[in-house]
Amino acid sequence: MARSPSDARETQPEPQAPRRRRAPAMDKGERRRSILDAALAEFSAHGFAGARLDDVARRAGVAKGTLYLYFSDKEALFRGLVEENLSPVLVDAGGMVALFPGTTRELLDLLIELLAQRVLETPAQALVRLMIAEGPRFPELAAYYHREVVVRGLALIRAIVSRGIARGEIDSDIPARFPQLVIAPAIVAVVWNSMFGAFDPLDVRQFLAAHRDMILRGLGWRET
Amino acid sequence: MARSPSDARETQPEPQAPRRRRAPAMDKGERRRSILDAALAEFSAHGFAGARLDDVARRAGVAKGTLYLYFSDKEALFRGLVEENLSPVLVDAGGMVALFPGTTRELLDLLIELLAQRVLETPAQALVRLMIAEGPRFPELAAYYHREVVVRGLALIRAIVSRGIARGEIDSDIPARFPQLVIAPAIVAVVWNSMFGAFDPLDVRQFLAAHRDMILRGLGWRET
Amino acid sequence: MARSPSDARETQPEPQAPRRRRAPAMDKGERRRSILDAALAEFSAHGFAGARLDDVARRAGVAKGTLYLYFSDKEALFRGLVEENLSPVLVDAGGMVALFPGTTRELLDLLIELLAQRVLETPAQALVRLMIAEGPRFPELAAYYHREVVVRGLALIRAIVSRGIARGEIDSDIPARFPQLVIAPAIVAVVWNSMFGAFDPLDVRQFLAAHRDMILRGLGWRET
Amino acid sequence: MARSPSDARETQPEPQAPRRRRAPAMDKGERRRSILDAALAEFSAHGFAGARLDDVARRAGVAKGTLYLYFSDKEALFRGLVEENLSPVLVDAGGMVALFPGTTRELLDLLIELLAQRVLETPAQALVRLMIAEGPRFPELAAYYHREVVVRGLALIRAIVSRGIARGEIDSDIPARFPQLVIAPAIVAVVWNSMFGAFDPLDVRQFLAAHRDMILRGLGWRET
DNA sequence: AATGAATGAGGTTTCATTCAT
């Protein structure tokens, strides 16, 4: 595959100690994690097809063959990446929604904060874009992602809305029917920054705050 | 390269292979268009790196070499795709906004209709996803897209908002600061259907109508 | 075939009038000649395999298909080049030797002059190198060249030596046995300049004059 | 690039093809040498552009990809060939000239012997012709060859001449000014045999012996 | 006769995957 010419890669070196024999003490989980980290970096920089397992191995500090001891092939590595990185955030968010005592507005602020700190401002944001980019070519992975991440996330949004209505703070059922409307700006923010961030960055927190304001009013927000 | 015939090698694979008829003469523009259509189909099915020019050629009904008479290389073909498909819609939308006499609500409906008919329900929707998928690897193309499509589109949104405020129909300046909030659901709809459409389709028109209702209220909508 | 990277080619334009329909008045011989001239230039710049018929056609100011009206294929074009360019000089040289009244030394000077003016300082010198470069891959052409050019040239050298001995000016039969020794420096001069001429040019005339002096003495030169 | 398996295409060419045994482990230098030998054979039979790396690999008994573990591309392979084969002879020749106690005539005989045994009668002779054939298209390689081989060789010739003059055996400074005259017949012999050897072979040793005799006399040879 | 768009075999190069050490 010809890489795009604009795709100037760091010329090999990669601040990596000149590795000779096997890696020193490092247990299985630790090594697996370092492979996944390296894979996230390479996949997000070059896409699934464009990423070289050679580079993943080098970045992880292992031999190329070692990758195959942890993942059966390139695709399994990609799957591992998705499966390992996205669920935890949802679990935490679910807990928050269940226990939070304050107003819907405060709850949304909390979740924006969580999203920003745990996804949007971390390397994991690349995963969102990777899923969008490669999803159609990995139908099973897309189904997994839909089941484990998307459906749960949307359910959470519905829960927030129900809660808000129950509290008399909002009155619209639109986001119960189309919860995607609530999360859409977060998706777009990730996409925007991955494409245009270099020359026209979007401030994610301000952007989501504006979204919060607009939809709260759109949902009939009333302080109680 | 043809080797000299006197240059006896191990294998002489019958230099006089039966030659297939060539495609009937076709208007230059027509052929260019059929190549672009084929490219859109292949790129959207397999991504930039995954698409085979062989398949593009076969689908377009031309020989592999013919592609290179119209586009200097694979990247140029991809560029051609983006450049040829997205600008026209914006031009039309711009015209509409400038001339439309009705309410903001009616104007939004009209634009949703335009978007649906010209992009979201046509093969061109794949282009949006392709740009998201491949953009980070084609910075120049991303810059072009930003300049020619995104900036213009956002300007159009700002114009609609100003118009609405001037007409006394809405009162918020949020979308003037973050016009991306207005278009985000359209982006997400395309992405959603490309990934989950097969088993959990999203009705784009209903989705965008719900969005319209929510943001109009969110912007202080008042019939005048 | 990948061309050598160092092989920066003039980017297409080629001071050529924008040709539309057919070439204007130009008779068959004239056109054949312009094709051969173009071919000499391209073959000598890029070698047989490296030369593109596209470039030959452009340089000759004809369409690519036209080449095939004059030469059946690339190889025939190369053959035509060799056959058309080298014999005339030998004919003239033969005449000189037969009629020349002066000393062997003067005769050699005359032939050096002829060689320099008609071959070594013209585009035809490239043909010598081309034959060396491509000869082994064109055995029939090599045989032709051997028969028509080399054998005749060596016979001429033997004639000069016999003449010199008959005149009592020299006394060795070495060059009658190995006439290649007499012409070798001319070959080497052409090769030298084609390879190193750019940064370490060899003055062909001084070089051949030195050769003349050395071999005359080596052959027992005695002014009569 | 391996496509994702879920990515159903027209042709599924049995991804589990029976895999051939790999070449038994071989010393790195040994393998490099066998690749170079194969390359020399193929390049010299077909020229740089005409040689197929496929054939080089097959002849060397390795897979095509293996070539790229040893040489970054076709050009590097060609460079490796030149750099690895010609310098050693010069080193040895230099040693001889420095230490040799006998007459200039005996020294020349020794060098002719060396040249014949180490270059002219080995596959390396093809390299000389290859350099002539391809040199103009590889200016950097030509410069390398000029610097490492040619200049040194000519210096050696000058050294021999000075030595001869110092010993009172010869008296001419012509070859000090144009040392190419001394080596020219060796070049021509190689070229001759590569082109005409099949039907009109030239006996290199006799040829060079005749040259030795002629130039020695031409330089005023006197036994001391 | 002349044109030049179209063809497609063929070559170089890449890189996921294997397996002997």
Place this chain on the structure above:
DNA sequence: CATGAATGAAACCTCATTCAT
């Protein structure tokens, strides 16, 4: 377990040659 040299299928691109106009 880990390594990394070796493998070879596959993809992009070139260019000699053809042929409808």
